Amino acid sequence: MRRLLWLCLLLPAGLLLGQDEEPRIHDPELDELAVSIYSKFLAEDYETIRADLRKLRDACSEMKVEERERYGSLVLDYDRSFHRALDRVRALAARGEWDDSGIQYEWVMRSCVGCHRASREAGFGPPVPVP
Ligand code: HEC
Numbered sequence: 001m002r003r004l005l006w007l008c009l010l011l012p013a014g015l016l017l018g019q020d021e022e023p024r025i026h027d028p029e030l031d032e033l034a035v036s037i038y039s040k041f042l043a044e045d046y047e048t049i050r051a052d053l054r055k056l057r058d059a060c061s062e063m064k065v066e067e068r069e070r071y072g073s074l075v076l077d078y079d080r081s082f083h084r085a086l087d088r089v090r091a092l093a094a095r096g097e098w099d100d101s102g103i104q105y106e107w108v109m110r111s112c113v114g115c116h117r118a119s120r121e122a123g124f125g126p127p128v129p130v131p
Contacts, residue, residue, distance in 0.1 A: 033052060041098075071119065
């Protein structure tokens, strides 16, 4: 009974704390998806890449100019280059230009690394090692 009481007290506190957290910059499950897309490019396994790329885009909403204050302009620049590169990868993939699409995808991955470095330097980035 006592245990149940504790649970009732702790649960709402946990929920409230959860709500207080800043919204995440992107879905934290991103690395598995991003790395699996890269492996598929390497293996020339193109069957599901277009759908995967769409998922990747949906997991990272583009940063708004108002968010520049919170994250800083360097992080905003990386966000821009990430989305620009990803749009290009998707356009090339849509046309079946897989070689160029794969080369362009490397710029997407570089933006992950660059943005993590920039945001770590600004004091809020993810711990290493993350892609
Ligand atoms: C515009 C900046 C930016 C880009 C681009 C970006 N990230 Fe992140 N990432 C962050 C920040 C900032 C965090 C720290 C947590 C937060 O604020 O959401 C983070 C956290 C993470 C985490 C850790 C999540 C956790 O459990 O805390 C992973 C994994 C990750 N990113 C993977 C990726 C991958 C893979 C890509 C590229 C496909 C990518 N990120 C692109 C900024 C970025």
